[in-house]
Structures are given as C-alpha cells and as structure tokens.
Amino acid sequence: MAAPLNLDDHPARLVAAEWADHLRRDRRRSDHTVRAYAATAHRLIAFLGRHRGQIIDGDLLAGLDKGDLRAFLAERRGEGLSNVSAARELSAVRAFLDFAGGKARVKGPRIKKGVPRPVTPADIAAIAEDAVESAAEPWIAARDEAVLLLLYGAGLRIGEAVGLTGDALPLGDRLSVTGKRGKTRIVPLLPPVREAVERYAALCPYGYADKEILFRGAKGGPLAPDLIRRAVRAARVRLGLDGRTTPHALRHSFATHLLGRGADLRSLQELLGHASLSSTQVYTGVDAAHLMDVYRNAHPRA
Structure with a gap:
C-alpha cells in the first residue's frame, strides 16, 4: 500500500529558500522584503499542493498555467485581501515564478479610481x-x-x-x-x-x-x-x-497622516517648509474628506 502524500513537505520549498537567498545576497533586498516575499512563495506552494493534490517541485512551478494563479489569487481574495494587497501578492508571485523558470502570466485586480486621496x-x-x-x-x-x-x-x-x-x-x-x-x-x-x-x-x-x-x-x-x-x-x-x-503624493500623505495623528498646523508648516500657513491649511480639507470616506464606507446609509 502506497504511503499517503505529505502535502506539507514539497521539494519546491527548496526553490523558495534559494530565491530568498538570492534576494538577500544578490539583490540586496531588506530583511523585511525577503521575509514578505518568501512568505508569499511558501503560501503559493502550500496552496498548489492542496489545489492539485500532489507534491510540488521546481518543474511543476515552471509549468504553472494561468488557471493555477487565478485560483491562488481567488483564495487569497477570499481571505479578505484588498485589491492593492492582492496586486502586491501577485507581483511577488510573478518574481518567484520568474526565478523558478515559470511562464504563466495573469493580470492583477482592477483598482477602482476615485478622487485624489492620501496614499495609504x-x-x-x-x-x-x-x-x-x-x-x-x-x-x-x-x-x-x-x-x-x-x-x-x-x-x-x-x-x-x-x-x-x-x-x-x-x-x-x-x-x-x-x-x-x-x-x-x-x-x-x-x-x-x-x-x-x-x-x-x-x-x-x-x-x-x-x-x-x-x-x-x-x-x-x-x-x-x-x-x-x-x-x-x-x-x-x-x-x-x-x-x-x-x-x-507621498509628501502629501506624510502631511495628511501627521495631521490625522494630531499634529498642529504650525508644526506641519515648519516640517514641510511652507512659506505661509495657507499652503499648509489645504491638508485640513484633505484629511476631512478622507474621514468622510471612512464614515461612508462604515455606514452605507449615511
């Protein structure tokens, strides 16, 4: 009788470890980036083991098709991932599969456009x-x-x-x-x-x-x-x-996030190097608009 498959132990995990070493040693990525990207690679491998019901190795990674990637992304979205976070996850998956020799490509999720807001x-x-x-x-x-x-x-x-x-x-x-x-x-x-x-x-x-x-x-x-x-x-x-x-917009976000955390306008004016306070006061309106968006999202009947 054949031994049951151990879907927690995939040869592809070695590919993920080699990729993490490559990011750290050759690409000089920060420890935070290496940890985040390696975690994505291991999530993908674990998902593929469940999805395909088989042991995942380097050859299988290189031969993935779009359907596999769409299924992975669908599961991650089902876990509550936002559009932006899903796109970020998919970017890491693409980089990992490029390293593994994969050719599959899938488009990332569309992000709904709206009025200008601070970048999160x-x-x-x-x-x-x-x-x-x-x-x-x-x-x-x-x-x-x-x-x-x-x-x-x-x-x-x-x-x-x-x-x-x-x-x-x-x-x-x-x-x-x-x-x-x-x-x-x-x-x-x-x-x-x-x-x-x-x-x-x-x-x-x-x-x-x-x-x-x-x-x-x-x-x-x-x-x-x-x-x-x-x-x-x-x-x-x-x-x-x-x-x-x-x-x-990153500078705008710096100002808006500080204001939202209680910074006063005079201090913000100094930090930004504005010649007049009127240039800084625009962020009070931006922050108020952002808060209204949060309120509307939390209270659909508002």
Whole structure:
C-alpha cells in the first residue's frame, strides 16, 4: 500500500529558500522584503499542493498555467485581501515564478479610481517594494527605496531629496534640508528612513564627498527626479493604483497622516517648509474628506 502524500513537505520549498537567498545576497533586498516575499512563495506552494493534490517541485512551478494563479489569487481574495494587497501578492508571485523558470502570466485586480486621496502606508510600502524589485542593480534598488522613504517618511520634496549632498552623512535623528528660495529647515528622521539612506550610501559604487550629490544616476551623474517619477509610475501601473499616485503624493500623505495623528498646523508648516500657513491649511480639507470616506464606507446609509 502506497504511503499517503505529505502535502506539507514539497521539494519546491527548496526553490523558495534559494530565491530568498538570492534576494538577500544578490539583490540586496531588506530583511523585511525577503521575509514578505518568501512568505508569499511558501503560501503559493502550500496552496498548489492542496489545489492539485500532489507534491510540488521546481518543474511543476515552471509549468504553472494561468488557471493555477487565478485560483491562488481567488483564495487569497477570499481571505479578505484588498485589491492593492492582492496586486502586491501577485507581483511577488510573478518574481518567484520568474526565478523558478515559470511562464504563466495573469493580470492583477482592477483598482477602482476615485478622487485624489492620501496614499495609504500599505500602498506606499507596495510602491517601494515594487520599485526595489524592478531595479536593475542592488545599489539602484537601495537608492530608489531611500528616496521614496525620504518623501513619505520625512516629507521632502523630490528636488530636496535628490539634491542632498554627502555632507548630510553620517545621519543622525535630524536632517538639515534646503528647500525653496534657499530656506533651510530641520526635519526628524525615523530609523527606517535613516537606515535606507545609509544602506544606499554603503552600496553606491561612486562614493560621495561632502559637497557632491549623494544620489547618483546609473552612470554616476546626479540623479534626475524624473527617474524616480518613472519608477513610481511603473510601480503604480503594475499595482493598479490611481494615476494620481505620484512622488509628490507621498509628501502629501506624510502631511495628511501627521495631521490625522494630531499634529498642529504650525508644526506641519515648519516640517514641510511652507512659506505661509495657507499652503499648509489645504491638508485640513484633505484629511476631512478622507474621514468622510471612512464614515461612508462604515455606514452605507449615511
């Protein structure tokens, strides 16, 4: 009598482990990204074992069809995954299957478009991870992640971020930023933002000097803001996000989320480098609109 299949022990799990090592060693992805992507790979393998009722190995991964991926995505959606989270999960699955030699492709879920709203922290994390995964080299991935975190985590304008020079390093818990009209302000740096910039600086092949530009393009020149805009544009298309999700929207989200957590307008004005309070007051309306959306979603008859 044949032994029953052990659908908790698949050879494909070794492929997932090799992929995680590749992400960590060759692609220089953060520990958080490696854990999240590896978890997705293992979820897919476990699902396929149940779905097909057989042991999953590397050859089977390489031969998956669209129906398998649609079934996996349907199960994940049934577990309560949002459209954006589902698109993010599918992006990780595609990257894993590319590593495994797979050819199957399936479109991600459509995201309903609406009026401009702050980008959620989950969407911002998805954009950053997608841009990182799509970068040609590890140091470019680290660069894009650092710039995006400076926009959302410190509220910098894109020109302020790419204009930072080597004398900003080593970083402390605050950063001096020169904004419009040469006005200098001090912004606090959260540990993840500081770590992302330091990770980029350690990987950048061109080095940096005190008065030289910190963020470099692929050939060593100053990083053009449009390269970051293109990376965000490509990420939002792959994730199905609203077309108004731009690098500047990350700065808007920084302001709106701070205001929602109780920051006062004067403090926010200083953090953003606005010359007048009227420029900052727009976020009171944005935050109120966001709260009304939450209310309507929670109370359909409102």
